[in-house]
Amino acid sequence: MVVMKNESISKIGEFxxxxxxxxxxxxxxxxxxxxxxxxDDSFCFKSGKDNICITKDxxxxxxxxxxxxxKPHELGQKSIEVNVCDIAAMGNVIPKYVFIGLGLSPKTxxxxxxxxxxxxxxxxxxxxxxxxxxxxxxxxxxxxxxxxVGIGRQKIIKRSDANEGDLIxxxxxxxxxxxxxxxxxxxxxxxxxxxxxxxxxxxxxxPKARLKEAWKISKYSTSLTDASDGLYVSVxxxxxHFKKGAEINMNKIPISSNLKKVFKKDKEQLNFALxxxxxxxxxxxxxxxxxxxxxxxxxxxxxxGIINSSNEVRYFYNGKEQKIKYSGYxxx
Amino acid sequence: MVVMKNESISKIGEFxxxxxxxxxxxxxxxxxxxxxxxxDDSFCFKSGKDNICITKDxxxxxxxxxxxxxKPHELGQKSIEVNVCDIAAMGNVIPKYVFIGLGLSPKTxxxxxxxxxxxxxxxxxxxxxxxxxxxxxxxxxxxxxxxxVGIGRQKIIKRSDANEGDLIxxxxxxxxxxxxxxxxxxxxxxxxxxxxxxxxxxxxxxPKARLKEAWKISKYSTSLTDASDGLYVSVxxxxxHFKKGAEINMNKIPISSNLKKVFKKDKEQLNFALxxxxxxxxxxxxxxxxxxxxxxxxxxxxxxGIINSSNEVRYFYNGKEQKIKYSGYxxx
Numbered sequence: 098m099v100v101m102k103n104e105s106i107s108k109i110g111e112f113x114x115x116x117x118x119x120x121x122x123x124x125x126x127x128x129x130x131x132x133x134x135x136x137d138d139s140f141c142f143k144s145g146k147d148n149i150c151i152t153k154d155x156x157x158x159x160x161x162x163x164x165x166x167x168k169p170h171e172l173g174q175k176s177i178e179v180n181v182c183d184i185a186a187m188g189n190v191i192p193k194y195v196f197i198g199l200g201l202s203p204k205t206x207x208x209x210x211x212x213x214x215x216x217x218x219x220x221x222x223x224x225x226x227x228x229x230x231x232x233x234x235x236x237x238x239x240x241x242x243x244x245x246v247g248i249g250r251q252k253i254i255k256r257s258d259a260n261e262g263d264l265i266x267x268x269x270x271x272x273x274x275x276x277x278x279x280x281x282x283x284x285x286x287x288x289x290x291x292x293x294x295x296x297x298x299x300x301x302x303x304p305k306a307r308l309k310e311a312w313k314i315s316k317y318s319t320s321l322t323d324a325s326d327g328l329y330v331s332v333x334x335x336x337x338h339f340k341k342g343a344e345i346n347m348n349k350i351p352i353s354s355n356l357k358k359v360f361k362k363d364k365e366q367l368n369f370a371l372x373x374x375x376x377x378x379x380x381x382x383x384x385x386x387x388x389x390x391x392x393x394x395x396x397x398x399x400x401x402g403i404i405n406s407s408n409e410v411r412y413f414y415n416g417k418e419q420k421i422k423y424s425g426y427x428x429x
Numbered sequence: 430m431v432v433m434k435n436e437s438i439s440k441i442g443e444f445x446x447x448x449x450x451x452x453x454x455x456x457x458x459x460x461x462x463x464x465x466x467x468x469d470d471s472f473c474f475k476s477g478k479d480n481i482c483i484t485k486d487x488x489x490x491x492x493x494x495x496x497x498x499x500k501p502h503e504l505g506q507k508s509i510e511v512n513v514c515d516i517a518a519m520g521n522v523i524p525k526y527v528f529i530g531l532g533l534s535p536k537t538x539x540x541x542x543x544x545x546x547x548x549x550x551x552x553x554x555x556x557x558x559x560x561x562x563x564x565x566x567x568x569x570x571x572x573x574x575x576x577x578v579g580i581g582r583q584k585i586i587k588r589s590d591a592n593e594g595d596l597i598x599x600x601x602x603x604x605x606x607x608x609x610x611x612x613x614x615x616x617x618x619x620x621x622x623x624x625x626x627x628x629x630x631x632x633x634x635x636p637k638a639r640l641k642e643a644w645k646i647s648k649y650s651t652s653l654t655d656a657s658d659g660l661y662v663s664v665x666x667x668x669x670h671f672k673k674g675a676e677i678n679m680n681k682i683p684i685s686s687n688l689k690k691v692f693k694k695d696k697e698q699l700n701f702a703l704x705x706x707x708x709x710x711x712x713x714x715x716x717x718x719x720x721x722x723x724x725x726x727x728x729x730x731x732x733x734g735i736i737n738s739s740n741e742v743r744y745f746y747n748g749k750e751q752k753i754k755y756s757g758y759x760x761x
Contacts, residue, residue, distance in 0.1 A: 128559055140561040142526065144580070145477020153528045153562060153576055160567045194474065196485045198574055227460055229472040230485060235492045242530055242574040244485055248476070 132253045136338075138186035138322055141253050148249035150190050152183035158239040166281045169209050171302045173216020176241045179325065181224055181306035182377045184247040186323040188254030188315030192308070194229040195221060196244040200236025224308065254321040254381075257339045263319055263382035265335070265343060265402040266391065268307050270353040271328050272366055275373015277301030280359075293355040304377040311379055313394050317387035324378045329371040329423060331380040332402070332410055342407030347414040349401040367414075372424050464585045468670075470518035470654055473585050480581035482522050484515035490571040498613045501541045503634045505548020508573045511657065513556055513638035514709045516579040518655040520586030520647030524640070526561040527553060528576040532568025556640065586653040586713075589671045595651055595714035597667070597675060597734040598723065600639050602685040603660050604698055607705015609633030612691075625687040636709040643711055645726050649719035656710045661703040661755060663712040664734070664742055674739030679746040681733040699746075704756050 132148050133141035139152040156176055158164060167175070177195065184192045197217060201210065221228055226245070277297035280290065290298065315321060324331045328350065336343040352366045360366055370376075382404055383391055392398050412419045464480050465473035471484040488508055490496060499507070509527065516524045529549055533542065553560055558577070609629035612622065622630065647653060656663045660682065668675040684698045692698055702708075714736055715723055724730050744751045 131559070131561075135560075135562045140526065140528070144479050144481060147476050149476060149481055149578075151526070151528065151561070151576070151578065153530055153564065153574075155530045155532065155564055155566045155572075155574060157532060157566045157568050157572075194472065194483070196472070196483065196576065198485055198487045200487065200489060200572060227463070228467075229463075229483070230467045232485065232487050234487045234489045236489050236572065237569050240487075240489075240532060240568065240572055240574075242485075242487060242572075244483070244528065244576045246481075246483065 133187060133255050137256055138183040139190075139247065141187060141249065146250065148187075148190065148253050150184055150187050150247040150249055150253070151244065152180050152247075153242070153244045154180050154183070156241040156243075163281075164239065166286050167302045169212035170216035170219070172241070173213040173218075174220040175216075175302065175304055176243050177217055177220035177224075177226070177245075178304050178306045179377060180243045180245040181220070181226075181308055182304070182323045182325065184245055185306050185308045185311035186321055186379065187247070187249060188318075188321055189251040189312050190247040190249035190253070192224050192226050192245055192247045194246040195226050196229055197231035198240070198242035198244075199231065199233045200238070200240030200242075201233060202237055202239070203235060205239070251315070254315045254318055256320055256322045256334050259320040259335050259339065259341055259382035259404045260384070261341065261404055261406050263384055263404040264388045264400045265332065265345070265404065266314075266318075266381050266383055266388065266398050266400050267324070267328070267351065268310050268379045268395065269376075269397045270351045270356070271324065271371075271376050271378060272356050272369030272373050273297050273300035273353050274304065274375035274377070275301075275327070275369040276356050276360055278375070279369070279373075293358040296353075296355040297359060301375060304375065306377060307379050310395055310397075314379060314381050314383075314391060317391055318381040318383045321379060321381040324376045324380050325374060327370075327372045327374040327376075328380065329421065330374075335380065335382055336404055336410055337408065340408055342405045343402050343410045344405060345402035345410065345412045347412055347419065349399055351399040351401075363414075371421065465519060465587050469588050470515040471522075471579065473519060473581065478582065480519075480522065480585050482516055482519050482579040482581055482585070483576065484512050484579075485574070485576045486512050486515070488573040488575075495613075496571065498618050499634045501544035502548035502551070504573070505545040505550075506552040507548075507634065507636055508575050509549055509552035509556075509558070509577075510636050510638045511709060512575045512577040513552075513558075513640055514636070514655045514657060516577055517638050517640045517643035518653055518711065519579070519581060520650075520653055521583040521644050522579040522581035522585070524556050524558050524577055524579045526578040527558050528561055529563035530572070530574035530576075531563065531565045532570070532572030532574075533565060534569055534571070535567060537571070583647070586647045586650055588652055588654045588666050591652040591667050591671065591673055591714035591736045592716070593673065593736055593738050595716055595736040596720045596732045597664065597677070597736065598646075598650075598713050598715055598720065598730050598732050599656070599660070599683065600642050600711045600727065601708075601729045602683045602688070603656065603703075603708050603710060604688050604701030604705050605629050605632035605685050606636060606707035606709070607633075607659070607701040608688050608692055610707070611701070611705075625690040628685075628687040629691060633707060636707065638709060639711050642727055642729075646711060646713050646715075646723060649723055650713040650715045653711060653713040656708045656712050657706065659702075659704045659706040659708070660712065661753065662706075667712060667714055668736055668742055669740065672740055674737045675734050675742045676737065677734035677742065677744045679744055679751065681731055683731040683733075695746075703753065
């Protein structure tokens with residue numbers, strides 16, 4: 098129940114705001130065509146034999162990026178990649194059409210706009226995505242509002258369908274992007290970074306959607322999401338959110354050698370992996386039987402835990418249970 | 430050919446910027462599924478028997494609206510209506526799913542957000558649109574980024590297919606919304622407006638998409654668009670843009686009695702009608718034969734001109750040709 102006070106939304110916080118919206122205004126009716134809903138990585142509906150999947154993301158200067166820390170073509174490319182990632186998280190879906198809404202200050206240089214678009218275009222060309230439209234409006238800060246449409250010709254893989262006993266799998270490594278932004282906060286962009294540090298920053302600025310991996314994984318996985326908000330949030334989404342539980346073996350969380358070089362303590366590494374966000378890797382569940390098959394197809398998969406019916410997610414490190422408290426990003 | 434200077438985009442202007450983007454970065458390939466492209470009111474593609482139509486609009490505080498001049502629920506409602514209007518302009522298309530991206534300052538009051546969403550929701554309920562998703566980000570100014578998806582089960586009516594000899598039809602009246610914003614610029618919101626003035630301001634703040642009219646018109650029309658950028662731009666879009674021409678009889682442009690009461694000079698009224706924008710009425714072409722039939726179905730239709738092959742649009746008032754120069758809105 099929302100109390101109608103004239104409080105400013107900074108006091109309510111983002112999650113409070115989203116709950117106001119969900120409780121009072123979302124009108125999802127029993128539309129039998131909807132195959133994945135607002136709680137998933139993309140919204141999907143059936144059209145004939147196809148699933149049309151749509152995802153929308155808004156990036157705002159000084160909130161999601163700093164102009165000084167990322168090159169304009171990287172920013173363009175990243176804006177597309179993070180949306181492809183949301184499409185990938187639905188399984189076997191092909192990203193097809195993108196709409197790019199831009200808010201730009203009149204002071205923005207033509208070179209900046211050109212390079213930003215080069216980035217959009219490069220990423221789109223790589224995936225065969227058509228830039229289908231968009232608009233440009235005046236804004237103090239740069240706003241990039243992307244809508245990406247994908248077409249799925251097979252069953253959509255949702256977040257909700259993990260089974261008790263399923264293994265929890267992830268792709269590649271975790272924590273790099275979060276460590277990268279941490280370095281930028283500490284030293285800015287002009288600091289003389291070593292090779293390992295450069296790698297972490299590049300993982301922050303140049304994420305890659307695991308589209309082809311998602312196509313393969315979706316053949317066998319029971320649920321699937323991306324790790325854009327950090328591994329901790331993703332595991333909660335697949336397990337706790339749907340009244341299931343999980344046990345996570347933190348020793349199995351894959352950490353890159355570069356992250357180990359730059360942040361030497363296990364605790365730091367795992368902190369970035371769980372809460373650092375922006376890794377854009379896949380997190381999924383799969384039956385024990387199919388898990389080995391998938392690992393053979395994609396060697397960059399690690400299994401970090403198992404789904405149970407406990408309605409809580411428990412973390413273990415060297416066999417001992419750890420108390421993990423959420424410490425994620427908060428918009429407002 | 431774009432010259433790569435480090436000029437700021439305020440010097441290039443919005444149209445310059447759009448041309449940079451179109452020339453260099455739009456990669457619309459020969460996708461046989463695309464049924465209406467970036468130049469139309471919505472982007473449409475074929476999926477099975479359906480046409481999926483998508484439109485995206487971004488409204489920014491102080492650029493597209495002033496918080497003082499429009500109530501939050503009106504703003505919410507208008508944001509939906511203007512997008513429904515873009516869907517309506519594709520013919521027989523049903524608006525189905527909407528994604529609402531919001532940029533909000535942390536200082537925004539909870540009451541404002543609540544009322545804004547009431548507006549979104551009211552408009553959506555009226556059309557049976559499902560609020561399918563969206564996101565909220567921090568932003569200095571309010572940004573409303575709407576993506577609306579419609580499903581068309583019949584042929585899409587594009588802007589491009591007018592024939593020589595077709596009549597140019599419009600719905601309802603023109604100029605009211607432009608006159609409304611003119612009043613707000615002159616006197617602000619707290620001024621004691623008379624009834625006719627109130628009507629004009631309400632047409633600015635509470636536009637209605639002509640969805641049902643579009644469904645009827647699309648049975649017979651050869652081309653169709655909306656008049657969101659003013660009648661002048663719309664007629665150019667249907668005629669000149671596609672190397673056709675038109676003759677417009679300015680005496681036939683429908684002007685409301687309220688606009689006539691508030692702005693007494695014909696010239697003022699016609700200026701608002703041609704350039705005032707935000708009327709969100711439909712502008713279409715139809716063969717002479719079917720024109721009468723349509724007028725019988727929708728009494729609020731007026732025929733204001735005729736399509737020819739001259740590649741120019743000529744305006745006549747009391748039988749005399751008038752030189753009309755574009756004086757529209759410019760973002761940057």
